[in-house]
Amino acid sequence: MAIAALATRASRGLVVGVDHSQVMIRQARRRNRLAIRAGRVRLVHTPVESLSISDGPFNAALAVNTVGMWPDPTARLREFARLLRPGGRIALVSQPRCPGATAATSAAAAHELAGQLTEAGFERLRTEMLNLDPPAACVIGHVAPADNAELADHPTARS
Ligand SMILES: C[S@@+](CC[C@H](N)C(=O)[O-])C[C@H]1O[C@@H](n2cnc3c(N)ncnc32)[C@H](O)[C@@H]1O
Known part of the structure; x- marks a missing residue:
């Protein structure tokens, strides 16, 4: 879907x-x-662990209720950082399915995903919560832009 x-x-x-x-x-x-x-x-x-650099590059990646099943998620996310173009985005979604899950469970899932993205080198993280029961957490991260794009955004950085 x-x-x-x-x-x-x-x-x-x-x-x-x-x-x-x-x-x-x-x-x-x-x-x-x-x-x-x-x-x-x-x-x-x-399997996601078999994706190779030749499968990319991609502008963006989305994983819904999946990262928790990957072997060594942080290592996989590091590979995604290489599969994505400079400045590319990744969005990781988690709606906890365990019995008794609450908004706090979703917040904890978002916190864990954000930690994994940070460890994998993604930056400018942002979390959005979709108001379901329990909420679906979406954590978005970015690959660092190419050096020349950064300079174009911040021309004074050149000096
Ligand atoms: C809970 S389902 C979520 C499916 C869908 N994204 C959704 O939200 O309805 C998790 C999916 O991840 C896939 N999956 C789990 N581990 C995987 C891996 N290592 N490589 C590729 N797919 C994997 C499963 O086959 C399954 O389709």
Whole structure:
């Protein structure tokens, strides 16, 4: 569903979906068949730990209720920092599904994701909470911009 939403919003470029579950890939293929046929969506059946630099670069990445299942999430996020272009963005979403989860559980999940992103080298972090029950936490981080982009944004930094 997220792939379909992203493909609708992206007026150009490619949306790539990754999952190691054949079932999820099959469902996503069914839901996104027109966009796949039009060359706007590509689905990759692979574990996230097998993505390599040749799969990128990407402008942005989104992971919904998934990071907690990755082996060594911080190492994976470091790889995403390399897969993304300079200045690229990543958004990690978590809506805790454990019984009795509350807004405090979501806040704790956001805190953990923010720590992992910081450790992986992402910067300019921001957290948004979607008011569900329990809330869905979305933590957004950025890869450092290329040096010349930074200079263009802050011309006085040149001296
Ligand atoms: C809880 S589901 C969330 C699915 C979807 N994003 C959603 O919010 O409905 C977690 C998904 O992560 C996938 N997943 C878990 N570990 C993975 C890994 N190491 N590599 C690729 N996909 C993985 C699972 O196959 C599953 O489809």
